[in-house]
Each structure stands twice: as C-alpha cells, then as structure tokens.
Amino acid sequence: MKKGRNELLDDEEKILAPYAVRSRNPGEREYREPEHPYRLPFQRDRDRIIHSHAFKRLEYKTQVFVYSEGDHFRNRLTHTLEVAGISKTISKVLGLNEDLSETIALAHDLGHSPFGHAGQEALSELMRGKGGFEHNKQSLRVVQKLERRYPEFPGLNLCGETLLGIMKHGGDYEKSELLDVRRDSGPSLEAMIVDCSDEITYSAHDLEDGLESGLLLLSDLKELKVWKRIEDSLPKTNPSDQDSISRSAGRILLNLMVSDLIDSVESLLQKHSVQSREDVSLAFQNQKKLVQFSEEFQTEFQELKSYLFRKLYRHPEVSKMSERGKETIFLLFKHFESHPDSIPESYRNREEEEGRMRILCDYIAGMTDRYAIEQLKREGIFWVPY
Structure with missing residues (x-):
C-alpha cells in the first residue's frame, strides 16, 4: 500500500523517543512552501543539500592530506559521508530522528575553506576585525544565502531545526531571530549527536590515514591507553601485516567510541529525567551535558x-602542506582585493550590500583546493608546487 505524508508521519511517531524532534514540527522555513505529498521535511532538506554546488565541491577539499597526496585519503566529502552514517546509526539506536541527524551531518562542512583548517586559519586572519570567518557559520551562510538553485528564494530554504543544528557554535555573522532561539533553547539531541559524531569520525579516520601515510607508527600507539582496548579486539592475524592492523585499528576504534557514546547518552538521559524536547532545552540552560x-x-x-x-x-609534512595552503589563500585574497573584476559577477553584485572583504571571503571559502591552485596559475600570481 502506498503511504502518503500522514501515514509516514504516523509511522515516525511509533519509533521516535519522546525527546526526539518530530517531522510534524520541523521549524518554519523562511519562505513558505507547500508540503511534499510523500517526502518529509528533513528528507527534503537532505536532498537539497546533496544537490547543492557546495556539497559537490567537498570532494576536492582537504581533510588532512591535500588531494594530490593520494586517492585513498579522506577528503571533506568522504569525511562528511562518514559523519552522516555514524550520526544516523547513533540516532536510530537512541530513538532520535535519524533524518534530521543525517541532514545536519551532510551540511556541517559546507562552509569549510580549501586546505582544511589551515585555510580556515588564513581566512580568519584576513577577516579579523571585518566580521571574521568560521566554517560552521559559513555553512549556515551557504544554505541561507549563497546557494542559488531556486528562483523563488536565496539559499536552500531549509527547516528551522536543520538550521539550528548547523549553527554548531551558536551563531552566524549577523544577529538573527534564529540565533536568539539557539542561545535560549540550545541544540536538539540530534544536533548534539552530529557534533560528537564529527569528533568520533575524524579521530578514527585521521588515525587510519596517518598510519597509511606512514606519518604515524603503530609502535607509537602503544603509549595510548585506548590502544589496549583496540589491541584486545584486533584479529589474530600475522603480526607483520602492518597494513591490515592499521585498517583494523581505525575500524575498532570507531566501534569503541560509538558504543561508549550510545551507552553514556542513554545513562545521562535517565540521570537527568529527560522525557521531552523541552527537557533537552532545560538541561542546556542548566549546563548539563547530555551527549558525551x-x-x-x-x-x-x-x-x-x-x-x-x-x-x-x-x-612537518602536514605542516608543509598547510603552509602552502595558507600561502595560496593569502595570495589569492590580496590579488582579488586589488583586482575585484577578476571574481565572478555574481559575487561582485553583492559588494555594495556586504562589502568587498565579505564577498572575497565567500568566493575563496567556496573554492576547492584544485580550483584555488588553478586560480593562482590563471591570474599569473604565483604558483605553489603541490
């Protein structure tokens, strides 16, 4: 039997915990739209994010290793997909809204600059005293303003709860009603799960990538307390098969962290008598952590x-890549500041409203590593060999 919107909402009620966010109450979209007959609000948000230009560009944005270092290292896109998968798993086990967690996870790095955290540091320095730069705030800016897929409105017109979840550090570049809500009521449990899943994911896969690159050594890991847990779960294979051990270590670590978090959150929800979304907000106001x-x-x-x-x-090898990335961004920013005609017209059209520094920041933050390097060559500024 075909299920329509109402049947799907009824099905959701049967499986969600009382403190989960309901698709019946997704938070208003800034621009009113009719509901879809069979896709629930957070499912629509998820699809809008996946189809966005910013999401596609994540494939060529650095996690730790620049794309030219090898095909098997994580990039921002693979990292994002892993965070989404882990967020869904944890949310499902805890009776939370896995559609919302997945959606927030898929959007959480949309505003990340090229060249990883080195790129963020460069843009933050360049924008000091001019509004600043922080990639979580930029992710919110991307989905609210910078994406241009719909003629009816700017951005992706996502649900209020999705936007609150993306607002990881509690703010955007301007004061808004959304910011006031986030500061008063705090994030949903689904959003908290995504934040913690992000840390879980990069800790496990950065360890695995570090071992695969040879920059980290298995012998060094024995100094860590968590290594004893990992070692106890390693398959009894040839101890000289370092590649197999390295890959198994990341997978086992991931499972240990996810399992511990699930058990801990369940215990904390019981300890603080959380029975509703309002109880989640009350815990936030009283500075009680529910997800740790x-x-x-x-x-x-x-x-x-x-x-x-x-x-x-x-x-030293990662620092060298980071410095090259920062230098690339500094060179591009200073060049475009003096030659604004070199940037696309769609950005120049916003200069009067937002100022040259902000539109330059938007343009460069949206670049992939590859595109930024190509721009250096195209503009004849300086080519940093990668």
Whole structure:
C-alpha cells in the first residue's frame, strides 16, 4: 500500500523517543512552501543539500592530506559521508530522528575553506576585525544565502531545526531571530549527536590515514591507553601485516567510541529525567551535558586527540602542506582585493550590500583546493608546487 505524508508521519511517531524532534514540527522555513505529498521535511532538506554546488565541491577539499597526496585519503566529502552514517546509526539506536541527524551531518562542512583548517586559519586572519570567518557559520551562510538553485528564494530554504543544528557554535555573522532561539533553547539531541559524531569520525579516520601515510607508527600507539582496548579486539592475524592492523585499528576504534557514546547518552538521559524536547532545552540552560563519552573513555579520547595533534596535525609534512595552503589563500585574497573584476559577477553584485572583504571571503571559502591552485596559475600570481 502506498503511504502518503500522514501515514509516514504516523509511522515516525511509533519509533521516535519522546525527546526526539518530530517531522510534524520541523521549524518554519523562511519562505513558505507547500508540503511534499510523500517526502518529509528533513528528507527534503537532505536532498537539497546533496544537490547543492557546495556539497559537490567537498570532494576536492582537504581533510588532512591535500588531494594530490593520494586517492585513498579522506577528503571533506568522504569525511562528511562518514559523519552522516555514524550520526544516523547513533540516532536510530537512541530513538532520535535519524533524518534530521543525517541532514545536519551532510551540511556541517559546507562552509569549510580549501586546505582544511589551515585555510580556515588564513581566512580568519584576513577577516579579523571585518566580521571574521568560521566554517560552521559559513555553512549556515551557504544554505541561507549563497546557494542559488531556486528562483523563488536565496539559499536552500531549509527547516528551522536543520538550521539550528548547523549553527554548531551558536551563531552566524549577523544577529538573527534564529540565533536568539539557539542561545535560549540550545541544540536538539540530534544536533548534539552530529557534533560528537564529527569528533568520533575524524579521530578514527585521521588515525587510519596517518598510519597509511606512514606519518604515524603503530609502535607509537602503544603509549595510548585506548590502544589496549583496540589491541584486545584486533584479529589474530600475522603480526607483520602492518597494513591490515592499521585498517583494523581505525575500524575498532570507531566501534569503541560509538558504543561508549550510545551507552553514556542513554545513562545521562535517565540521570537527568529527560522525557521531552523541552527537557533537552532545560538541561542546556542548566549546563548539563547530555551527549558525551563516559568519564573513563573521555580521558582516553582526550589523550588520543592530543596524540593526533602532536604527531599528525603538527607533523612537518602536514605542516608543509598547510603552509602552502595558507600561502595560496593569502595570495589569492590580496590579488582579488586589488583586482575585484577578476571574481565572478555574481559575487561582485553583492559588494555594495556586504562589502568587498565579505564577498572575497565567500568566493575563496567556496573554492576547492584544485580550483584555488588553478586560480593562482590563471591570474599569473604565483604558483605553489603541490
């Protein structure tokens, strides 16, 4: 039997926990639209994100390793897909709205600059005192303003709960009613799950990519407390098969983190008597964290993050790539600041409204690594060999 919108909403009620966000109450879209006969609001949001230009460009944006370093390292797109998968899994087990979690996850890095965190640091420095730059805020800007797929409205016209979930750090570049809601009521559990899934995902896959690249060594991992847990679960294979062990370690670590988080969240929801979306907001207002690892695992997780920071993100080879990326962005920004006619007309048309610095920031933040490097050559500025 074909199911329409009402039947699908009724089915959702049967499986969602009382504190989950309902598709019946997705938060208003800024521009009124008729409901779809069989696609629920967050499903429509998800599809709009997937079809956006910003989502497609994630394939050639750096996670840790620039795309030219190899075909098997994660990029922003594969990272995003992994975050979405983990968010859905955790949300489903906890009775949360997995459509909403998946949608927020797919959008969470849309505003990320080229060249990973090095690119963000460069744009943040260039925009200091001029409104700033932060990739979560830029993701919100992308879906509200910069995407141009619909003649009826700017952006993607996403649901209020989706926008609140993307607003990870509690704000956008301008004061808005949405910002006030986020500060008063806090994020949904679905949004909190995505935030934690992001950390889980990059910790596991950055470890795996670091080992595959040879920048991290299995022998060094033995200093970590979490390694004992991983080692106990490793398949009993040839100990000299380092590639197999490296790939298994990332997978096992991922499972350990997800399992611990699920158990911990369930315990915290019971501890704080959370029975509704209003209870989630009350916990936020009282500074009670509902989504975090167990106390024991949190210590091990922080140790792992510190290890990755010291041994991988600050490794001389990664730092060299990062510096090249930052230099590329500095050169492009300064060139376009002096030669605004070189940027697309669609950006120049907004200069009077938003100022030259913001439109330059939007343009460069939207570039892929590959496109930014090509622009250096095309403009005859300077070519940084990658």
